[in-house]
Amino acid sequence: MEHLFAGWRAQFVAGGERPAGCVFCTIGAESENDDSNYVIARGKLSFVVMNLYPYTSGHLMVVPSSHVGDLAGLDGELTNEMLGLVRRSHDALVAAYHPEGINVGMNLGRAAGAGIADHVHVHLVPRWSGDANFMSTVAETRVLPETLSDSLAKLRAHWPAN
Template sequence: MSDSPGLGHLWAGWRNEYVSSVAGGSPPQSEHECVFCRILASGEPDEVTYVLWRGRFCVAVLNAYPYNSGHLMVMPLRHIGDLESLEPDESAELWQAVTTGVRALKAAYAPGGVNVGANLGRAAGAGVPDHLHVHCLPRWGGDTNFVTTLAEIRVLPESLPATWERLRAAWPRSDRDC
């Protein structure tokens, strides 16, 4: 039951389990405990870690637990949690990569719209609050349908490897390797 008419609660407990498990049961405190920093330092190939693009200061990756097919994130390489901690070059590259990511999403998926946003801090909903990241999420009319509403599950029509291939191909070649 909701507290107000027309407003319900959305629970995504699986996110907390994932975030807690990669940080040893506690919120990330350092770059050594941060899931994003560990992925970037892993040495694994981009198609394994779902890195779409690497720049001088930032990187674009697929969300391992996407809300929709194509859900990507852009983040600085540097382990910082605050937007205002970005250096000017980092900020410029981050927002350029967000713009490029939106273009790639539109080219690859032809969505009806795109959500772009960042949850700054745990109280704002950040699952990984200590490493700034901007979500780019393609949306379609009706993408939150009866299955999501009634069964509390989300149907994703595409696997992460297929999404990686699709978006990697749509990412402009001139922007792939900075």
């Protein structure tokens, strides 16, 4: 029998204690820690960050730097910047991973599946035919072929110029 250990997911899976405050607000304010926070790029009002609990390699999020809890709180300038970062994220994912498709979406509210329900963010998840195998469907475990640091370096290397 094979064993796959992913101890770093234990806190997430168990619904354990999370850091005080909003993790996205903390990351938004800590530009000096972009490497350790897995931030790929920043705009004036928002940033692109790797998902710490990815569905696939390259799973990232576009997040407003300010604490915005719902779509009504996104003004035109922020919305435009975020959509521009979604587009640039898409282009970087295509260049770095050559996926067969990309899921782009938002989970608004806990009932909709938002892990961080009070700070809006857009997910981009590269997809390939057959990427959800028995490990995901039976064992509820994802197998990722690279570390977050490797994904971060790959996406930064393929980040499109303005």
